[in-house]
Each structure stands twice: as C-alpha cells, then as structure tokens.
Amino acid sequence: SAVISQKPSRDICQRGTSLTIQCQVDSQVTMMFWYRQQPGQSLTLIATANQGSEATYESGFVIDKFPISRPNLTFSTLTVSNMSPEDSSIYLCSVEDTSGGLNEQYFGPGTRLTVT
Amino acid sequence: EDQVTQSPEALRLQEGESSSLNCSYTVSGLRGLFWYRQDPGKGPEFLFTLYSAGEEKEKERLKATLTKKESFLHITAPKPEDSATYLCAVAGGSYIPTFGRGTSLIVHP
Numbered sequence: 001s002a003v004i005s006q007k008p009s010r011d012i013c014q015r016g017t018s019l020t021i022q023c024q025v026d027s028q029v030t031m032m033f034w035y036r037q038q039p040g041q042s043l044t045l046i047a048t049a050n051q052g053s054e055a056t057y058e059s060g061f062v063i064d065k066f067p068i069s070r071p072n073l074t075f076s077t078l079t080v081s082n083m084s085p086e087d088s089s090i091y092l093c094s095v096e097d098t099s100g101g102l103n104e105q106y107f108g109p110g111t112r113l114t115v116t
Numbered sequence: 117e118d119q120v121t122q123s124p125e126a127l128r129l130q131e132g133e134s135s136s137l138n139c140s141y142t143v144s145g146l147r148g149l150f151w152y153r154q155d156p157g158k159g160p161e162f163l164f165t166l167y168s169a170g171e172e173k174e175k176e177r178l179k180a181t182l183t184k185k186e187s188f189l190h191i192t193a194p195k196p197e198d199s200a201t202y203l204c205a206v207a208g209g210s211y212i213p214t215f216g217r218g219t220s221l222i223v224h225p
Contacts, residue, residue, distance in 0.1 A: 094159075105162070107160045107162075
C-alpha cells in the first residue's frame with residue numbers, strides 16, 4: 001500500500017486567512033482524494049484530483065473555497081480559503097490502490113485545522 | 117443515495133470480552149464494503165474489503181462478515197490495543213465510498 005504524508009499535521013488559523021495543505025505519496029497514483037472529517041461525523045469527500053485536469057468537487061464544495069492543485073502523480077495540495085470557525089476539521093488526503101481489483105483507499109495522517 | 121449506519125456509536129469492553137460491531141447499508145449495486153480502523157489523531161487504516169454476501173475475512177482478532185443488508189466486525193478476545201474507532205464504508209455505482217460515522221471501541225484491561 002502507498003505511504004502518504006501530509007503537511008502540516010495541525011494548525012491554528014485566524015478567520016479570513018487561508019491555509020494550504022500538502023499531500024505527498026511515495027508512488028505514482030492516478031486519483032487522489034480530499035476528505036473532511038468533522039467531530040462526530042463521517043468522512044465527507046470534498047473533491048477528487050486527477051493529474052492534468054481540474055478537480056471534481058462534490059455537492060456542497062466549490063473551487064473558490066477549496067482550490068486544489070495536482071501538479072504530478074505523487075503530489076497534491078488543498079487550500080482552505082477565507083476560513084471561518086466552521087472550517088475547523090480534520091482534512092485527509094487519500095489515494096486508491098487498484099492492485100486488489102476494487103479501488104481500496106488509503107489515507108494520510110490528516111491535518112487538524114482549528115480556526116479562531 | 118448510498119447510506120451507511122453503524123452501531124453502536126460507542127462500545128466499552130473488558131479485555132477478553134468478545135463482541136460485534138454492526139454496519140447496515142443501502143446501496144445501488146454493491147461493489148465493495150470496506151472496514152477501516154482509525155486511531156486518535158491519525159488517518160483511517162484499511163482493514164478489509166468484502167465484495168459479496170457470504171464473504172468473510174479475518175485478520176488477527178478481527179473477522180468481517182457480509183450479508184445483503186449489513187456487515188459485522190467481530191472482535192474475539194479483544195485487547196486494549198484494539199481500542200480505536202472502526203469505520204465502515206460502501207462503494208456502489210459511483211465507486212466513491214460512502215462512510216458511516218464509526219463505532220468508538222474502548223477495551224479496558
């Protein structure tokens with residue numbers, strides 16, 4: 001399975017500012033995913049990022065708020081823009097492993113964001 | 117719309133006390149059901165994929181089973197290190213998994 005790292009691991013930010021989260025994978029992957037995990041809630045998919053194309057956003061998430069970059073097959077960034085306290089959450093990067101037939105997902109350690 | 121409901125929300129066990137976690141689901145065309153373990157402050161760790169009703173998979177003290185409506189994660193003789201949140205997810209026609217809220221398991225020594 002892929003080894004995934006994220007930076008930063010946690011941050012405390014002022015409202016109105018932006019934070020960029022980095023996700024690095026130790027192997028080339030086609031699809032990368034960004035999730036949000038709020039306290040007591042299930043993982044919610046924000047968007048799917050493919051290299052060389054625009055990210056695909058899920059309902060309720062927009063590019064202006066969560067711009068995503070995918071410059072190559074091992075790296076992606078998610079920016080949380082114009083933050084408010086409601087954006088406080090854990091943000092997770094994940095990748096697919098297609099070797100098992102069905103697309104199993106593996107997750108990074110997460111970025112814990114607190115907006116004050 | 118795919119839906120996943122996990123129960124109970126929280127479970128406390130004594131070391132050695134076996135139990136089961138439930139994952140009920142509705143999905144249009146099940147392609148796979150996934151179990152993950154998540155420790156505090158960490159990302160989910162993949163445990164199992166089940167593809168069809170009747171399938172079972174085991175890993176150490178964990179055994180996952182699947183029917184057409186639900187999956188169980190059986191924990192046999194748990195140890196304190198099994199304490200974690202266990203997440204269930206299903207993938208249907210969209211291939212993107214839908215996650216449940218998880219069951220928080222605490223195993224007391």
